[in-house]
Amino acid sequence: MDAFEQDNVGSAGALILKLVEVNHTMKLPWLKMKKSAPKEERHEKKPPAKKLTGSLEENIGLIKELFIDVDPIRYRKFKAGPDGGGLGLCFIYHDGLVNSEIIDNFILRPLMTLPAGFEGDPLGYLMSRVVQVNSVKQTENLDEIVQGLSYGDSLLLAEGCSEVLLMDTKQFSTRGISEPEGEKILSGPREGFCESILQNLSLVRRKLRTNDLKMRFQSQGRRSNTSLCVVYMESLVRPGILEELYRRLSAIDIDALLDTNYVVELIQDAKWSVFRTTGYTERPDVVAGKLLEGRVAVFVDGSPVVLTVPYLFIENFQSNEDYYLSYYYTSFSRILRIMSFFLAITVPALYVAVVAYHHEMLPTPLMINIAVESHNVPMPAALEAFVLLIMFDILRETGVRMPLGVGQALSIVGALVVGSAAVEADLVSATMIIVTAISGITSLLVPRMSSAVVWLRFALLLLASGFGFFGLTMGLSALLIHMLQLESFGVLQLTPDRELRFQRFKDTAIRAPWWLMKTRPGAITEDKVRQADGKGNEGNR
Incomplete structure (x- = not known):
């Protein structure tokens, strides 16, 4: 190190020492040399929690402080007894969440007729002898009070008591029972x-x-x-x-x-x-x-x-009414749903792979027809499929978001107009319209897997457009491996029962009649017996 470098190093060291000195004297926040406090120590300390006291006025003030700027909270302060000379009380509730009839007839009215004097704990006496609601609780927990008031319960505060009565008076509008x-x-x-x-x-x-x-x-x-x-x-x-x-x-x-x-x-x-x-x-x-x-x-x-x-994965293909219809029809419907799922995710990719890479697999007349239709289309088959699938999803989403009547009409008219106009303008081929329609319609049979179908369809289409059948095969293999690894709370989704017994498959891809389904899924429950293996059903078979 030459003399010039030594002078520079010495100057830098002197500058650092000087800054440290200044920091100690002036306490500069940007040059503190101590470690930051642990995460839990950096939190601001909360003020000590307040508690209910024996003063009615203090307790009312505490509740008002908890619900500051909450205008629907109502406070009714009065004295019990017919002449208004009894125990000082305050009734608190959240307007709009309570049943007014219960409050008037079974809480306030009995309190107004309360005797002037009684012995013992006032709240205990009110809870056991006066208040006439089915659920009453004596508490001093402020968190419980806040949650109760916010959910339709009412409070009763009494002079000289450090606890309150929390009464179930909730009533709010709910939607009636209807078919989903x-x-x-x-x-x-x-x-x-x-x-x-x-x-x-x-x-x-x-x-x-x-x-x-x-x-x-x-x-x-x-x-x-x-x-x-x-x-x-x-x-x-x-x-x-x-x-x-x-x-x-x-x-x-x-x-x-x-x-x-x-x-x-x-x-x-x-x-x-x-x-x-x-x-x-x-x-x-x-x-x-x-x-x-x-x-x-x-x-x-x-x-x-x-x-x-x-x-379980098979539940994606099971419908609510499978157990209310004939097992012949139900079994056919389940097989149809499983086939529809695989058609929905593979048909566009399969078509693009064949047309772009493996057209020799097609019969000659079909190959000639596809070539003639695609001759004037300005897009390759892969891009054509992507555009049409996106348009289908746009129309489907529009039909869902619009009002019921308008959405259905818009989806049908939009599909007809856009499809026919695109074919006539040679923007897309008629064959690709058919392929997209098959993929879209089959996806509607498995609504529980709609999001999975959308992503898998595009992923397989991307692989097929780049690598043909090889890419499609690799994509399906990766999908199968992923499905075999999926678990739900420790239960394998695709293969929950490792023992290959006929009894385990009676409610999977098919549904056996009830008199044959004697056991429950073994991977989910330890009690596998659903119905006794008696002889009472022998005569009905």
């Missing part, structure tokens, strides 16, 4: 879930009238405090599946859960897969049937959709 639009059937029950979790649970309880049906509530969402209910048959569910579900639910840490899909995306296996690993339905009969097979259902307050786990 997305799960309509030709034969079977017409009931469907609504947005009230208690009403939904009652629909399932009506179908399974046994104490073996368990329903356990919990709340999730830091700001929404959404009620969830885990429902299962205690004697049928596998403990490992139930424990894993509770573990994943307890790990949820999010501001709000506004719909079942929030829970689905937070707890599902294979989060990046195009295939679902959790089931969903809006029908009580479907939930009851799945519970009887050992599955677990999760109800979310405010959503008519119920989540079920574990979920």
Whole structure:
């Protein structure tokens, strides 16, 4: 190192030492030489939690402080007794969430006739002798008070008491029971879930009238405090599946859960897969049937959709009415749905691979017709297929988003006008229109896999357009490997039963008659016996 470099190094060192000196004296924030505090220590300290006291005025002020700028909260301060000279009380409720008749007739009216003097705990006396509602709770927990008031419960504060009465007075408008639009059937029950979790649970309880049906509530969402209910048959569910579900639910840490899909995306296996690993339905009969097979259902307050786990891949091809129609027709329909799924994802890719790379496989007359039709088309077959499939998805999405009558008419007219005009203008070939229509129509037979069909169709088409049959084969092989690895709460989706027994396949791609389905899915429940192997059915066979 020469003298010039030594002088530079010395000057730099002196400058650094000088800056450190200045930092110690002036406390410059940008040059602090200490490590940052751990993450948990950097959080701002919360002020000490306030508590209810024996002063009625202080307690009212505390509730008002908790619900500041919440105008629908009503405060009714009065003194009990017919002459207004009794115990000081304050009744608090959220307007629009309560039943006014219950409040007037079974809470306020008895309080107005309360005797002037009584011995003992005032709240205990009011809860046991005066208030006439079916659910009353004495509490001092402010979080419980906030959640209760926000969900239609009412508060009763009394002078000299550091606790309050939390009374169930909730009543709010809910949608009536009707058949779900997305799960309509030709034969079977017409009931469907609504947005009230208690009403939904009652629909399932009506179908399974046994104490073996368990329903356990919990709340999730830091700001929404959404009620969830885990429902299962205690004697049928596998403990490992139930424990894993509770573990994943307890790990949820999010501001709000506004719909079942929030829970689905937070707890599902294979989060990046195009295939679902959790089931969903809006029908009580479907939930009851799945519970009887050992599955677990999760109800979310405010959503008519119920989540079920574990979920097998074959359930994508099973319809709600499969168990209400003839097993001959049901078996044929299931096979048709499975074939439609593979046609929907492979037909465009197969056509492009044959036309672009393997046209020698086509009969000569067909090959000549396709060549003549495609002669004036300005796009290659792959780009032509991409454009038409995107146009089909645009028309389908338009039909879904528009009002019912307008959407259907727009989809039909749009498809006819755009298709015929494109063929006449030599923008696309008629054969490609047919291929796109086959792929689109077959995808409608498996609505549960609509999103998977869209992505897989484009992925296979891209591989086929670049590598022909080789690319298509590689894509299908990768898809099969992925499907074989998929799990749902520890149960393999594609091959849940490793033992190849005929009894295990009686409700998969086909549906056997009820008198033959004597067992439940073995991978989901330990109690495999569905019906006794008696001789009572022998004469009916």
